[in-house]
Amino acid sequence: MTASADDDQQPPRFNAKPILNEIRHGVDRLLNDGQTTTIDLSRLPFDAEDERYLREALGDGEVYASVNALGESKVQETGVAGVWWVTHFDAAGAALGKYIEITTVPGILKSQPEDMLRGLHMLNARLGADQTITSVQEQQ
Amino acid sequence: MTSTEWLIWVRGPGLQLSLGIFILGMTYRIMQTYFLGRAKNLAEPRGSQWLHGMKTIWWRSFFHPGMTIRGYFTIISGYTFHLGFIITLLFLDQHIELFRSWTGLSWPALPPIVITITAVLGIAALVAVLVDRFADPVRYLLSDYQDYLCWVLTVLPLVTGLLLVYKMWLPYTSLLVVHIISFEILLVAIPFTKLSHVFTIFIARWYNGAIAGYKGVQS
Amino acid sequence: MTKAKTLIEHLEQQGISRRGFLKFCALTTSMMALPPSMAPGVARALETARRPSLIWLSFQECTGCTESLTRSHSPTLENIIFNYLSLDYHHTLQAASGEAAEQARETAMKENHGQYLVAVDGSIPVKDGGVYSTIAGISNLEMLQQTVEGAAAVVAIGTCAAFGGLPRAHPNPTGAVPVQELVRDKPVVNVSGCPPIPVVISGVLAHYLTFGRIPDLDDYGRPLSFFGTSIHDRCYRRPYYNKGLFAETFDDEGARKGWCLYKLGCKGPTTYNACATVKWNQGTSFPIQAGHGCFGCSEPDFWDAGGFYQPLSAGIGSVGGVAAVAVAAGAGAGIAAGLAQQSQRKHAQLQHEKVTVADLKESES
Amino acid sequence: MSVSLERGIQTLKEHIDAPVASFFTTCVHCGMCADACLFYTETKDPKYTPIYKLKPLRRLWHQEYTFWGKLAAKLGFSKPLTAEELKEWEPLVYDSCTMCGRCSMTCPVGNDIVYMIRKMREGMVAAGFAxxxxKSATERAITIGSPMGVKFPALKNQIxxxxxxxxxKIPVDVRGAEYMALLSSMEIMNFPEYIGAIAKIFDQADIRWTLASDAFEATNSGIQIGxxxxxxELVERVVAAAExxxxxxxxxxxxxxxxxALRWEGPNLIGRPYPFKVIxxxxxxxQLRSQDKLPVTGKIKERLTFHDPCQIVRRGGVIEExxxxxxxxxxxxxxMEDHGIMNWCCGGGGGVSTNERAATLKLTAFNRKRHxxxxxxxxxLVTVCANCRITLEEGLEFNNMDVAVLGLAETLAEHLAEQSPAPTTTQTH
Incomplete structure (x- = not known):
């Protein structure tokens, strides 16, 4: 298992720091060009030690959200506004993917037109057929 | 053949074959030389052959009086190369594991950065002696194809080893195969080229010391 | 419920929202080892993706590969992929058995001729006409040839199917061969590993599903996105290797400190796989993290590549016998040659004709 | 059988032994022997590199005594030794080598190069390339008894x-004497002072000695020509007289x-140990000095130096005496800076001074001593070899250098303190 942190022979964490640097550049891009960045942490040699370091460095922000779609997804803004932890879980609660998104609002939080349409149909069905609203999207 | 198959071959039969040829060739060479024999010296001796022979084996390793620039260059580049090569060969963890798999013996290794330095110094010294072999009229005259062949055979394990450590040129597995093969070719070549001096130098120096020592001279 | 024609339909039938689909796309992108920026592209491709038929053939194998897949997260993303694919034949997983099972295979082949995927786990014995492994009286070799004939592509799952694996290990009594030695005219993807990482299996299937073609492959026919870097290169213990800090035994100070396992036989440097990044059991750990060196199970001939606990740089097999024979032979031949030459010299000395003053005079010019 | 390439090769084969095999096996072509050789240092011509002078012998060894060499020769990959090659090498083996053995002292792998030059010359003579x-000096030595053609009457005259x-009185043919002294013809002709010097010293030290009328010549051209x-044959004469x-x-x-020739090669040449000792x-x-039997008086005030004759010091083992x-x-x-066993040769040893063809090269090589x-x-300059002395005097004269060359024995004799009563009077002459 991972060595204890006080081990003086322990080499410096070699993944957390470059990621932190990437986040910094991502925030800068978001501010200046509005360009968003997503970092897929499951594709990097990234372990609990790295995550602890990163969470400590970024801190906790103001927003926390939980999405229930195809299992749970947790969205947590970090202490750096615009930087979000996004973790996807399956129905059994196992983590499937872990991302850092640098954006104003993570896409998973936004309502999707297809889902809205389904909602509209549901409301149409409930309120009766006299004044069915057909969305522009559907007309197309 | 895949590079894994190559790796299995060079670590298994290849290594056994090359080591076998090396040991066979070297034993052959030493025994052949010794049993070629020499005439008994009937003159009354003034000194001990054995003692002076052994002393010469030792003292020929150092500078001697009246040495010239060529001599200093040879000794310094020679030592740099030989030490670089031997330290690299004997004190890299991976190499010690090879010797342990052969003999069961192991010893402390040097840090990889030190081995990198010794290997680079070894290569630098080899480059220097090669340049000198072309530049120095004496060495150029003495050199034959074997001198250049042996140079290539000697530098290859060092260069491929460095590339391997720093993961350059080829994928690790292929490069490991090339590195081990270069070592095996070197092993096979030693008994049949001037590289056999790694062992016969002791015989030659001993005879030199013994011949002079018989007359009471420490050569 | 009618059989869904596209993935979207399939997901909708399962009551999965668009949000769920986007999450699925993000995870699939991740699974295919593509950068997150490609997720929208993946989503677009998946919206129109066809639902392919998958025929899974199990030959000389241990079912470990299927186990790996089915024992992964549940209900998983992999499951969705498998649910989405029409798994028409898998004799371990399917309900049907006997003739009905074989019929399912033949029906799938007929209906989807030229479009279905074939997954193979296990190697194929070809010695003695392939008698060493048969299913329903059909030899593995014959079944493979039949099934592959109308396939769009073949995925060799596990090291046995990809490289021959354990059955092909020396002395290979059944003449086992990997899929790629028998299938030359179809694209073959090798998903090696003993077993392969489940997400890699599903990642390859997802790639085919998403883009309608097989991913980019390395020299061994393995998807580069998962097999492009060695375990060693991605190993979190790599800094110890660079510093020359090695565990010497499994319970020494170095082992406790998590030093490099090279000397304990770790094959990480020569092994290409995604274990060090994707890891196993929902990303919990992988062998090196658990304190055991890599076996190199995703490489060809890993069973014959020396002992699992022998360092990579050590020789395979003993050299003592060779050395003893060499010393004896060298000494024998050397002594014989030396003595022969000595007697030649002495003979020459006996034959020696004395140099006389007349000889000197003769050569005077 | 007359001299021929075949006979030369056959002779070389007689002389390739374990040391030669180990030397050639070990040579790494480093060229350090060049700097030990005055023919190289004074000319900077790479062909004078000592080990290069042995190239034909090395070829023969490689073709006859090594596995691959033999194979290559059989398959025709390496051409056999030719008479032309030996002829080409003759000047290298004879003119540019005094057999001083300095190269043998410096070779880092321990090759005794001069040991092999000596053997190579055996083959050269048998092949007719000397x-x-x-050749004429050796002929004279065998037929007349001295390379300079000195016969006993001439010596008698000098005596x-x-x-x-x-x-x-100089004792001649005294049976039962303790010591038999030998002379070199160069001493007889050019430095007869030596005879007087040892006579005086021996007389004073009560040494019973003699000269032999049939074996007074110590020089051995056979050794030089190889x-x-x-x-x-020449050693046998001395042994016979001594017996x-x-x-x-x-x-x-x-x-x-x-x-x-006498001390180190003699017993091996005649194939049996001597019944006497060579000193x-x-x-x-x-010895006399340590026994206080060599009293001297007065010292040379002038600064002087000593030239080590190679065969006596480096190749002979008489170093501190x-x-x-x-x-x-x-x-x-x-x-001198390089002295004792690391001395520089005068340039005339090993038969070079007898070889008229090498005269110019010899003078070039002398520059080393001049420096x-x-x-x-x-x-x-004091020395203890008549041949060195002649070579040095020639070189000094050629370079117009005002340096006096003295023999050590005669210098000692000049400073001999007269002892009285001299116990020598009891000796019968």
Whole structure:
């Protein structure tokens, strides 16, 4: 298992720091060009030690959200506004993917037109057929 | 053949074959030389052959009086190369594991950065002696194809080893195969080229010391 | 419920929202080892993706590969992929058995001729006409040839199917061969590993599903996105290797400190796989993290590549016998040659004709 | 059978032994022997690199004694040795090698190069490739008894002069004497002072000695030309005389290669150990010194140095004796930078001085000694080899250098303190 942190022979964490640097550049891009960045942490040699370091460095922000779609997804803004932890879980609660998104609002939080349409149909069905609203999207 | 198959071959039969040829060739060479024999010296001796022979084996390793620039260059580049090569060969963890798999013996290794330095110094010294072999009229005259062949055979394990450590040129597995093969070719070549001096130098120096020592001279 | 024609339909039938689909796309992108920026592209491709038929053939194998897949997260993303694919034949997983099972295979082949995927786990014995492994009286070799004939592509799952694996290990009594030695005219993807990482299996299937073609492959026919870097290169213990800090035994100070396992036989440097990044059991750990060196199970001939606990740089097999024979032979031949030459010299000395003053005079010019 | 390439090769094969095989096996072509050779250092011509002078012998060894060499030769990949090649190498083996053995001292892998040059010359003689000067000198040595053609009557004549000079009788053919002294013809003709010198010293030290009328010549041209057969014939003469006169010791004179011939090669040449011991005159004088039997008076005030004859010092093992003796009579004895076993040859040893063809090269090689002397700034040079002495004098004269060359024995004799009562009077002459 991972060595204890006080081990003086322990080499410096070699993944957390470059990621932190990437986040910094991502925030800068978001501010200046509005360009968003997503970092897929499951594709990097990234372990609990790295995550602890990163969470400590970024801190906790103001927003926390939980999405229930195809299992749970947790969205947590970090202490750096615009930087979000996004973790996807399956129905059994196992983590499937872990991302850092640098954006104003993570896409998973936004309502999707297809889902809205389904909602509209549901409301149409409930309120009766006299004044069915057909969305522009559907007309197309 | 895949590079894994190559790796299995060079670590298994290849290594056994090359080591076998090396040991066979070297034993052959030493025994052949010794049993070629020499005439008994009937003159009354003034000194001990054995003692002076052994002393010469030792003292020929150092500078001697009246040495010239060529001599200093040879000794310094020679030592740099030989030490670089031997330290690299004997004190890299991976190499010690090879010797342990052969003999069961192991010893402390040097840090990889030190081995990198010794290997680079070894290569630098080899480059220097090669340049000198072309530049120095004496060495150029003495050199034959074997001198250049042996140079290539000697530098290859060092260069491929460095590339391997720093993961350059080829994928690790292929490069490991090339590195081990270069070592095996070197092993096979030693008994049949001037590289056999790694062992016969002791015989030659001993005879030199013994011949002079018989007359009471420490050569 | 009618059989869904596209993935979207399939997901909708399962009551999965668009949000769920986007999450699925993000995870699939991740699974295919593509950068997150490609997720929208993946989503677009998946919206129109066809639902392919998958025929899974199990030959000389241990079912470990299927186990790996089915024992992964549940209900998983992999499951969705498998649910989405029409798994028409898998004799371990399917309900049907006997003739009905074989019929399912033949029906799938007929209906989807030229479009279905074939997954193979296990190697194929070809010695003695392939008698060493048969299913329903059909030899593995014959079944493979039949099934592959109308396939769009073949995925060799596990090291046995990809490289021959354990059955092909020396002395290979059944003449086992990997899929790629028998299938030359179809694209073959090798998903090696003993077993392969489940997400890699599903990642390859997802790639085919998403883009309608097989991913980019390395020299061994393995998807580069998962097999492009060695375990060693991605190993979190790599800094110890660079510093020359090695565990010497499994319970020494170095082992406790998590030093490099090279000397304990770790094959990480020569092994290409995604274990060090994707890891196993929902990303919990992988062998090196658990304190055991890599076996190199995703490489060809890993069973014959020396002992699992022998360092990579050590020789395979003993050299003592060779050395003893060499010393004896060298000494024998050397002594014989030396003595022969000595007697030649002495003979020459006996034959020696004395140099006389007349000889000197003769050569005077 | 006459001289021929075949006979030469056959002879070389007789001489390739374990040391030769180990030397050639070990050579790494480093070229360090070049710097040890005065023919290279004074000309900078790479062909004078000592190991290069052995190239034909090396080829033969490789083709006949190594596995791959033999195979290559059989398959025609390497051409056999030719007479032309040996002829081409003749000047390298004879003109540019004094067999001083300095290269053998510096080779880092321990090759005794001069050991092999000596063997190579055996083959050269048998193949008919030896310099004319050496051949005629050897002929004279065998047929007349001395390379310079000196016969006993000539020596007798010189003895008369010496006896008149010093007032002592020189013993000749004295049976049962303890020591039999030998001379070199160069001493007889050019430095007869030596005879007087040892006579005086021996007389004072009560040494019973004699000369032999049939074996007074110590030099051995057979060694220089490199023919063991001829060298053995010359050694046999000395051994026969010593046995006839029943002496216990044979004294090797102030001559370099004579010492090598008598002391180190002799028993091996004739194939049996001597029934007597060979002692160098310097060893004997040093013994007398340690026994206080060599009283001297007065010292040379002038700064002087000592030239080590290679065959006596480096190849002979008589190293400290001349220095101890010289210290007795020299007030300001300074060593040259390279001295003792690392000395530089005069340039005339190993038959070079007898080889007219090498005369110019010899003078070029002398520059090494010239530089050594100039560095030291001395005007007196003592040596213990008549051949060195001649070569040095020639070189000094050629370079217009004002340096006096002295023999050590005669220098000691000049400083001999008269002892009275002299116990020598009891000796019967």
């Amino acid at each position: 310099p004319e000067g050496l 008369k002069h010496v006896e008149a000079d010093i007032g002592l 023919s063991s057969d001829l060298a053995a 006839r006169l029943k002496v216990n010791y044979v004294i090797s004179p102030e001559c370099g290669h004579a010492y090598t 160098h005159i310097l060893e004997l004088l040093d 001349p220095r101890r003796l010289l210290e007795m009579v020299a007030e300001d004895f300074a060593e 050594q002397l100039e560095a030291l700034g001395v005007n007196t």
